[in-house]
Amino acid sequence: xxxxxxxxxxxxxxxxxxxxxxxxxxxxxxxxxxxxxxxxxxxxxxxxxxxxxxxxxxxxxxxxxxxxxxxxxxxxxxxxxxxxxxxxxxxxxxxxxxxxxxxxxxxxxxxxxxxxxxxxxx
Numbered sequence: 001x002x003x004x005x006x007x008x009x010x011x012x013x014x015x016x017x018x019x020x021x022x023x024x025x026x027x028x029x030x031x032x033x034x035x036x037x038x039x040x041x042x043x044x045x046x047x048x049x050x051x052x053x054x055x056x057x058x059x060x061x062x063x064x065x066x067x068x069x070x071x072x073x074x075x076x077x078x079x080x081x082x083x084x085x086x087x088x089x090x091x092x093x094x095x096x097x098x099x100x101x102x103x104x105x106x107x108x109x110x111x112x113x114x115x116x117x118x119x120x121x122x
Contacts, residue, residue, distance in 0.1 A: 023103045023105045023106055024103050025100060025101060025102045025103045025106050026100070026101040027098050027099070027100055027101075028098060028099050028101065029096075029097065029098045029099075031099050033099045034097045034098055034099045036055075037097045037099075038095065038097050039051075040052070040055055041092045041095055041097075042092075044079075044083075044090065044092075045090055045091055045092050047083050047090070049076065049079055049080055049083065052075075052076060052079055053072070053076055056072045056075060056076075057072065058071065058072050059071065059072075060072050060075055062075055062078075102114045
């Protein structure tokens with residue numbers, strides 16, 4: 001009886017491990033994307049809006065709650081407003097940046113997998 005229970009437990013651990021491999025997502029802190037974001041915050045804390053002009057693509061789309069900003073020109077205008085009216089002498093202290101690399105099998109908020117929502121591999 002003990003042998004059967006141990007065998008079943010061993011089998012369940014193996015199956016869980018195999019299933020986890022299929023859904024393995026990664027969190028990175030030193031990858032190229034995370035390092036670019038670190039640089040972005042460094043420059044924004046110096047109010048270097050010129051850096052943002054080279055950072056974003058012309059067709060950038062930003063959605064924050066019910067606000068949609070389309071295009072670099074409009075987003076740079078918004079950044080200028082934010083830095084002149086909302087945040088003066090902005091500092092970013094103890095910054096933590098990471099990039100999530102989701103498995104194509106990971107579930108999204110609508111119950112689909114990442115692979116179904118984003119068919120290309122990033």
